[in-house]
Amino acid sequence: MVVRLDKVGLRYGPAGAEEALHALTLTVPQGGFRWLQGPSGAGKSSLLRLLYLEARPTSGRLAVLNTDIPPQGSPAARARLARLRRRIGVVFQDFRLLPHLTAFENVALPLRIAARPEGQIRADVQEILAWVGLGRRRDAHPHELSGGEQQRIAIARAVVHRPALLLADEPTGNLDDVQAERLMQLLREMNRLGTTVIVATHNESLVRRHPGPALGLEAGRLVIDDADGYYQADA
Amino acid sequence: MPDRADQHAARRADAADRARARALRPARRDDLGLRRALSDRLLPFLVAAMTFLAALALAGFSASSDMAASWRGAATTGVVVQIPNAGAPAASGHTTRRDAVLNALGAMRWVSAETPLSDAALADLLRPWLGAAAANLVVPLPAVVVLRLAPGSSMPADAEAALDRLAPGTMIENPGIWVTRLTRLATSLQALSFLVLLIVALIAVSVIAVATRAGLAARRQSIAIVHLLGATDGFIASRFARRLGLLCLSGAAIGALVALPVLLALGRLATPFLPAGGTSAATANLVALALLPPLAWLIGWATAQIAVRRWLARLT
Numbered sequence: 001m002v003v004r005l006d007k008v009g010l011r012y013g014p015a016g017a018e019e020a021l022h023a024l025t026l027t028v029p030q031g032g033f034r035w036l037q038g039p040s041g042a043g044k045s046s047l048l049r050l051l052y053l054e055a056r057p058t059s060g061r062l063a064v065l066n067t068d069i070p071p072q073g074s075p076a077a078r079a080r081l082a083r084l085r086r087r088i089g090v091v092f093q094d095f096r097l098l099p100h101l102t103a104f105e106n107v108a109l110p111l112r113i114a115a116r117p118e119g120q121i122r123a124d125v126q127e128i129l130a131w132v133g134l135g136r137r138r139d140a141h142p143h144e145l146s147g148g149e150q151q152r153i154a155i156a157r158a159v160v161h162r163p164a165l166l167l168a169d170e171p172t173g174n175l176d177d178v179q180a181e182r183l184m185q186l187l188r189e190m191n192r193l194g195t196t197v198i199v200a201t202h203n204e205s206l207v208r209r210h211p212g213p214a215l216g217l218e219a220g221r222l223v224i225d226d227a228d229g230y231y232q233a234d235a
Numbered sequence: 236m237p238d239r240a241d242q243h244a245a246r247r248a249d250a251a252d253r254a255r256a257r258a259l260r261p262a263r264r265d266d267l268g269l270r271r272a273l274s275d276r277l278l279p280f281l282v283a284a285m286t287f288l289a290a291l292a293l294a295g296f297s298a299s300s301d302m303a304a305s306w307r308g309a310a311t312t313g314v315v316v317q318i319p320n321a322g323a324p325a326a327s328g329h330t331t332r333r334d335a336v337l338n339a340l341g342a343m344r345w346v347s348a349e350t351p352l353s354d355a356a357l358a359d360l361l362r363p364w365l366g367a368a369a370a371n372l373v374v375p376l377p378a379v380v381v382l383r384l385a386p387g388s389s390m391p392a393d394a395e396a397a398l399d400r401l402a403p404g405t406m407i408e409n410p411g412i413w414v415t416r417l418t419r420l421a422t423s424l425q426a427l428s429f430l431v432l433l434i435v436a437l438i439a440v441s442v443i444a445v446a447t448r449a450g451l452a453a454r455r456q457s458i459a460i461v462h463l464l465g466a467t468d469g470f471i472a473s474r475f476a477r478r479l480g481l482l483c484l485s486g487a488a489i490g491a492l493v494a495l496p497v498l499l500a501l502g503r504l505a506t507p508f509l510p511a512g513g514t515s516a517a518t519a520n521l522v523a524l525a526l527l528p529p530l531a532w533l534i535g536w537a538t539a540q541i542a543v544r545r546w547l548a549r550l551t
């Protein structure tokens with residue numbers, strides 16, 4: 001299993017405060033696809049935050065990419081977690097681009113961190129930038145880009161290093177329908193090539209157009225775990 | 236044939252491309268925007284000032300150790316007897332004053348050896364006090380006899396009076412006590428210079444730590460993002476260390492350049508007091524001065540590494 005949660009809870013405040021995620025038990029297999037749905041404030045971003053190791057569980061057991069993640073407050077092998085993060089691609093809900101870097105440099109970052117050779121970096125970044133339709137904006141800084149363009153840079157950065165696990169938090173929030181369709185095409189292609197994909201979204205029409213297995217959250221609890229949705233990775 | 240040439244040209248262009256990429260790689264990578272966050276204004280200036288202070292402290296250290304060495308040389312000469320007007324007849328009238336004193340000394344049981352000094356040796360003896368001028372003084376020098384005390388005995392209190400009866404005006408003096416005091420002074424000066432060096436180094440570390448902290452604060456978001464993308468602590472710390480090492484190196488190079496003429500001038504002022512051929516201190520100073528910039532680089536690099544890693548330890 002690429003993702004395994006066993007009664008995982010997450011609390012942001014001090015002990016005794018209400019949990020943002022409560023006793024989540026779920027698995028996502030290697031190469032699987034999941035929509036992650038739920039109303040605003042349900043805990044979608046919080047769950048993804050656990051999966052890309054920004055937050056650690058306050059209770060329960062969590063494993064990502066077959067690696068046990070130690071709970072909050074217990075020591076972790078930092079280098080091991082860093083290695084794990086390099087195998088995960090994330091489209092953050094708020095993009096989190098580096099403001100002082102160009103679009104090209106932002107997208108190149110995961111490859112730089114992985115110490116790929118410069119020649120390969122240039123080829124891969126150029127290719128993915130062209131794919132998201134921003135090949136000619138490669139030297140623009142984030143503040144010179146529209147919201148949708150920034151989101152596409154964020155998407156390019158998340159996939160450029162071909163991660164084993166791709167987590168996208170509301171990746172179509174700023175995209176028009178054409179761009180959203182194009183993104184879905186990219187996600188399905190990556191999923192077909194073996195990447196496990198989890199997409200958090202409120203975009204009901206997008207889900208309706210691309211039906212698939214879904215996880216549903218409500219007030220921090222798992223209310224839907226429909227692993228047999230009729231979207232098939234190899235359909 | 237044209238095909239081959241084409242391939243060849245393409246391969247060459249490819250290789251040139253790769254070479255250019257390699258060449259661009261280390262110098263231009265500034266993923267964290269540290270060139271802006273850690274500006275090249277204040278820190279190099281501070282480091283230059285501290286390097287200048289350190290250079291002065293070094294000069295003080297070596298000058299005081301040189302002086303101490305030359306004074307200590309004087310101390311080993313032991314008890315000195317001065318006979319003014321040595322060639323004149325002694326009170327007894329049979330011999331010169333000098334021989335009368337020498338004979339008397341030879342008979343004294345607390346003296347194990349008495350050595351009259353030649354003029355050249357005398358000049359050598361005076362050099363620590365008078366400098367090179369000692370060799371060609373115009374005033375007449377007294378005859379000087381250096382005594383070694385017999386083991387286990389000390390100079391009797393009436394020794395000077397006894398000699399004075401034979402050759403009035405003869406003096407015995409024991410420079411050892413002065414040399415001890417001067418040596419102690421020189422040692423304290425050395426300790427002081429060392430302390431100044433230490434304090435400068437401590438201030439340097441604090442200033443660099445503060446600068447690093449400021450850089451971390453300015454780039455907190457970027458660091459958090461890079462961390463989430465899987466950068467190790469080493470990746471992030473090395474970018475800071477490289478930048479701060481460079482800033483310290485350039486600042487220290489400027490400081491050392493400014494200190495160079497000052498040290499040379501100080502060295503020239505001190506040469507008359509050095510033992511003959513005593514250029515060692517100046518050379519040592521220059522070597523130490525040349526070592527300051529690499530040392531500053533090391534301090535900057537290491538301080539940044541430690542400060543960044545400690546800061547990163549707070550991220551999950």
Ligand SMILES: Nc1ncnc2c1ncn2[C@@H]1O[C@H](COP(=O)(O)OP(=O)(O)OP(=O)(O)O)[C@@H](O)[C@H]1O
Pocket residue numbers: 012013020038039040041042043044045046047093202
């Ligand atoms: N950093 C934080 N500190 C404290 N509480 C937080 C933090 N982040 C989220 N929360 C709380 O946790 C709950 C879940 O938030 P989360 O961001 O996971 O919701 P979401 O499902 O992603 O919502 P949206 O669809 O609006 O993005 C909310 O009640 C939110 O207020």
Ligand SMILES: [Mg+2]
Pocket residue numbers: 044045046093169
């Ligand atoms: Mg959210």
